Amino acid sequence: MTANYPVPSSSCEVCYEIKKSRFIAFATFADTRESAMQRLAEVKQKYPDARHHCWAYQFGNPKSAASAAMSDDGEPSGTAGKPILNVLQHKNVGDIMIIVTRYFGGVKLGAGGLVRAYSAAAQMAMEALKTEQQVARELLELSCGFGDEQLVRHWLSQHDGVVENIEYRDQVVMTIALPLEHSALFRAYAASIGGQIINDN
Structure with missing residues (x-):
């Protein structure tokens, strides 16, 4: 038996630009690590020339997630995966993964700038995402x-x-x-x- 909570009803993709860097955020349904890694592989295939594919997911009831993980994918530690996961943890949505693909624009953003950019991209994706109630x-x-x-x-x-x-x-x-x-x-x-x-x- 499972409790009711909102889950993504479809996937969405948004783009956030700052100082010539492009952050493409993709939010989608995922309820196992296998399905999450499959989504990641699809995004990498879609944007093979991007510098970074940073991500975070949480499975199960968002009030007490059964599993959560994140990756900075080469960005300075704590500047990408953690901000994405923070956005997820403040939204009442379960069985979700957000991948933020970054194209570097030549201007360094600094650690604080990266945290704000990844947070903003993830936030935009969550605002665009459609959800539905998971049925118990x-x-x-x-x-x-x-x-x-x-x-x-x-x-x-x-x-x-x-x-x-x-x-x-x-x-x-x-x-x-x-x-x-x-x-x-x-x-x-x-x-x-x-x-x-x-x-x-």
């Missing part, structure tokens, strides 16, 4: 007859449920992620078709 879901394992699989799938499609995994044994065993608000309704439906919820407490 419950994972259930249902065992049912082969003839009932399509009926169950149809019911789930009408109640925002998702089949996460399926195994064909002597019966069909489906792992289902279902919004908590439909949990009791689904239990009644499963019983009505002779299905059994295996992992029910």
Whole structure:
């Protein structure tokens, strides 16, 4: 079960310029380190000639993040990743990553200038970002007859449920992620078709 909190509903990209340096901030959904590193690889591919790709992420409920990390990617220590993470920690958004790509313009900004620039770029990205409420879901394992699989799938499609995994044994065993608000309704439906919820407490 997961608590409700806002997450990015789409990605966004903004550009902040100061003293000829360009800071391109990209905010996106990421809920695992693997997905975050994949987003980073995509940005590096998009801007292969940029000097720095600095980033920060936080996963899970923003009030008590399950995991958070950052990188200065060659900028002076504490001038890039930390300011980006600070912006994230002051916004009530979870499962998020911000990558700020920098093109150096020839004028040094100094440590304080870099902190302000990375903070400003991350702040702009957060202001442009669209979010949606993450729906609290419950994972259930249902065992049912082969003839009932399509009926169950149809019911789930009408109640925002998702089949996460399926195994064909002597019966069909489906792992289902279902919004908590439909949990009791689904239990009644499963019983009505002779299905059994295996992992029910």
